[in-house]
Amino acid sequence: xxxxxxxxxxxxxxxxxxxxxxxxxxxxxxxxxxxxxxxxxxxxxxxxxxxxxxxxxxxxxxxxxxxxxxxxxxxxxxxxxxxxxxxxxxxxxxxxxxxxxxxxxxxxxxxxxxxxxxxxxxxxxxxxxxxxxxxxxxxxxxxxxxxxxxxxxxxxxxxxxxxxxxxxxxxxxxxxxxxxxxxxxxxxxxxxxxxxxxxxxxxxxxxxxxxxxxxxxxxxxxxxxxxxxxxxxxxxxxxxxxxxxxxxxxxxxxxxxxxxxxxxxxxxxxxxxxxxxxxxxxxxxxxxxxxxxxxxxxxxxxxxxxxxxxxxxxxxxxxxxxxxxxxxxxxxxx
Amino acid sequence: xxxxxxxxxxxxxxxxxxxxxxxxxxxxxxxxxxxxxxxxxxxxxxxxxxxxxxxxxxxxxxxxxxxxxxxxxxxxxxxxxxxxxxxxxxxxxxxxxxxxxxxxxxxxxxxxxxxxxxxxxxxxxxxxxxxxxxxxxxxxxxxxxxxxxxxxxxxxxxxxxxxxxxxxxxxxxxxxxxxxxxxxxxxxxxxxxxxxxxxxxxxxxxxxxxxxxxxxxxxxxxxxxxxxxxxxxxxxxxxxxxxxxxxxxxxxxxxxxxxxxxxxxxxxxxxxxxxxxxxxxxxxxxxxxxxxxxxxxxxxxxxxxxxxxxxxxxxxxxxxxxxxxxxxxxxxxx
Numbered sequence: 001x002x003x004x005x006x007x008x009x010x011x012x013x014x015x016x017x018x019x020x021x022x023x024x025x026x027x028x029x030x031x032x033x034x035x036x037x038x039x040x041x042x043x044x045x046x047x048x049x050x051x052x053x054x055x056x057x058x059x060x061x062x063x064x065x066x067x068x069x070x071x072x073x074x075x076x077x078x079x080x081x082x083x084x085x086x087x088x089x090x091x092x093x094x095x096x097x098x099x100x101x102x103x104x105x106x107x108x109x110x111x112x113x114x115x116x117x118x119x120x121x122x123x124x125x126x127x128x129x130x131x132x133x134x135x136x137x138x139x140x141x142x143x144x145x146x147x148x149x150x151x152x153x154x155x156x157x158x159x160x161x162x163x164x165x166x167x168x169x170x171x172x173x174x175x176x177x178x179x180x181x182x183x184x185x186x187x188x189x190x191x192x193x194x195x196x197x198x199x200x201x202x203x204x205x206x207x208x209x210x211x212x213x214x215x216x217x218x219x220x221x222x223x224x225x226x227x228x229x230x231x232x233x234x235x236x237x238x239x240x241x242x243x244x245x246x247x248x249x250x251x252x253x254x255x256x257x258x259x260x261x262x263x264x265x266x267x268x269x270x271x272x273x274x275x276x277x278x279x280x281x282x283x284x285x286x287x288x289x290x291x292x293x294x295x296x297x298x299x300x301x302x303x304x305x306x307x308x309x310x311x312x313x314x315x316x317x318x319x320x321x322x323x324x325x326x327x328x329x330x331x332x333x334x
Numbered sequence: 335x336x337x338x339x340x341x342x343x344x345x346x347x348x349x350x351x352x353x354x355x356x357x358x359x360x361x362x363x364x365x366x367x368x369x370x371x372x373x374x375x376x377x378x379x380x381x382x383x384x385x386x387x388x389x390x391x392x393x394x395x396x397x398x399x400x401x402x403x404x405x406x407x408x409x410x411x412x413x414x415x416x417x418x419x420x421x422x423x424x425x426x427x428x429x430x431x432x433x434x435x436x437x438x439x440x441x442x443x444x445x446x447x448x449x450x451x452x453x454x455x456x457x458x459x460x461x462x463x464x465x466x467x468x469x470x471x472x473x474x475x476x477x478x479x480x481x482x483x484x485x486x487x488x489x490x491x492x493x494x495x496x497x498x499x500x501x502x503x504x505x506x507x508x509x510x511x512x513x514x515x516x517x518x519x520x521x522x523x524x525x526x527x528x529x530x531x532x533x534x535x536x537x538x539x540x541x542x543x544x545x546x547x548x549x550x551x552x553x554x555x556x557x558x559x560x561x562x563x564x565x566x567x568x569x570x571x572x573x574x575x576x577x578x579x580x581x582x583x584x585x586x587x588x589x590x591x592x593x594x595x596x597x598x599x600x601x602x603x604x605x606x607x608x609x610x611x612x613x614x615x616x617x618x619x620x621x622x623x624x625x626x627x628x629x630x631x632x633x634x635x636x637x638x639x640x641x642x643x644x645x646x647x648x649x650x651x652x653x654x655x656x657x658x659x660x661x662x663x664x665x666x667x668x
């Protein structure tokens with residue numbers, strides 16, 4: 001295992017320290033643990049958004065904490081859900097009096113722990129609600145998951161609900177637009193290489209030198225199948241077709257596209273994938289409102305990518321275009 | 335070789351196509367080749383900035399084209415300088431009547447070709463000047479280089495000269511502040527793994543499973559030495575000490591810090607490196623004005639990092655903080 005780390009059991013603590021010292025203008029750390037909070041939280045009079053999950057997916061989710069997106073990210077150990085207590089602390093620290101929406105990726109541990117935290121906060125009289133993101137079209141059930149997994153599409157949910165909250169909407173309204181986003185977002189990923197959980201020290205799966213795994217999850221959970229590596233065009237087509245089989249996007253309808261790197265794949269390759277994604281959508285007459293290419297939801301040092309489509313209506317488009325200033329997702333409206 | 339590519343000889347063309355279709359609001363492609371230009375170029379009445387070099391360092395340099403930074407990036411083949419003709423075209427297409435500054439990383443091929451392009455533009459009566467970035471403190475001469483190499487510190491040169499040009503300064507003034515930045519920026523890098531040039535198909539060097547290379551260049555050129563992998567803290571200290579031996583930064587003086595990933599290293603590890611960088615600088619009483627952690631100057635899929643320090647005075651600080659809106663470097667001034 002070759003990594004830039006110190007103690008494998010302290011990677012999250014060391015990372016959090018590195019983040020808050022790097023970006024005090026964006027983030028502060030809760031005294032109660034690995035919870036990264038907007039530096040100006042609590043923001044009075046706005047709905048607060050809390051997300052999080054296991055670490056190892058950076059910039060998710062601490063990179064999305066800031067103006068126009070999340071109020072706090074709760075960081076569990078690598079690939080492991082944060083505790084209900086931790087999430088409950090985050091809720092208390094960011095509540096600005098108008099309630100808190102929890103944005104949870106659909107993994108059994110996360111769903112259970114965010115739900116327990118919600119109950120704890122309810123008892124304190126804090127208005128809390130939650131949404132579950134399940135954008136991965138690859139497999140129905142999987143390791144850690146009943147139902148579909150939540151992957152890179154979650155970032156669009158952060159962005160759009162964050163913009164709605166920033167506009168001063170109520171908890172009900174923010175939840176409604178989060179659910180609309182979830183209903184219209186689909187993703188699928190693939191891996192060229194496995195990744196190594198630091199405390200384990202060994203790859204969580206293996207792939208032959210000429211093999212890729214299609215439909216893989218962001219923790220290296222099995223996908224739909226393994227196959228011989230093929231061209232970026234063919235891979236892009238396979239992932240995108242699977243997504244388009246699962247959602248109805250007609251000619252002239254608008255989408256946002258995300259080509260997401262799993263961490264080990266350079267931008268050059270992600271743009272090469274986007275070339276084909278753009279060609280396919282353009283051929284179908286589907287209008288691309290905005291394209292995001294980069295690392296948004298990673299999997300330790302895994303090489304690979306995922307493609308996400310978000311079908312837009314006027315409301316979603318307007319919210320996607322609203323300014324946001326976070327480390328991982330800045331929209332400037334130039 | 336496991337990569338998301340199509341034809342290994344067309345990676346730059348495919349990438350450029352993926353970039354311009356993804357981001358038409360930022361970039362347009364010249365009809366004359368792999369030159370990526372600000373979508374609103376030429377900007378009348380402002381000095382234009384042109385940079386570039388071999389591909390494989392993304393987001394450098396096309397990711398720094400846009401408001402407040404570069405006017406154009408000229409893209410050579412992977413790890414190979416663009417031609418004088420290409421650079422000359424870029425100069426012609428972005429000149430807004432107040433001259434063009436070329437920002438060149440110190441590699442013999444780049445220096446020669448940018449210089450020839452400058453001569454060609456001179457003959458057209460376009461005012462052109464250039465600066466050479468040589469921030470790498472690792473080695474004096476190296477493969478491809480007489481003198482020190484230009485690496486991640488180049489991004490600060492783009493940012494600061496871009497801000498000056500945006501303010502309406504003259505070519506002489508923009509060049510002056512670019513040179514001041516170069517005089518005050520130092521970097522050093524290391525690698526955990528090699529990278530594979532697509533057209534070659536094989537790693538450009540090898541490292542044992544427990545070995546790292548210290549002082550490596552961004553093309554895998556040899557560094558100062560190889561050693562057994564050690565902790566992130568020890569690596570950060572080694573790189574930073576070498577930088578601080580080469581520049582005078584007193585207690586209470588201010589710096590900007592960049593912890594740059596070589597592409598294969600996840601953000602988690604870069605933040606872990608920053609933890610130690612921050613500790614060392616803080617202990618010395620050096621004030622950190624801003625910290626940038628991410629992938630700014632990469633080396634295909636190489637794993638590793640570099641550390642850059644930029645010593646600031648009031649002018650450099652103000653220019654660093656000016657708004658910029660490019661794909662790879664957004665400053666919002668919140």
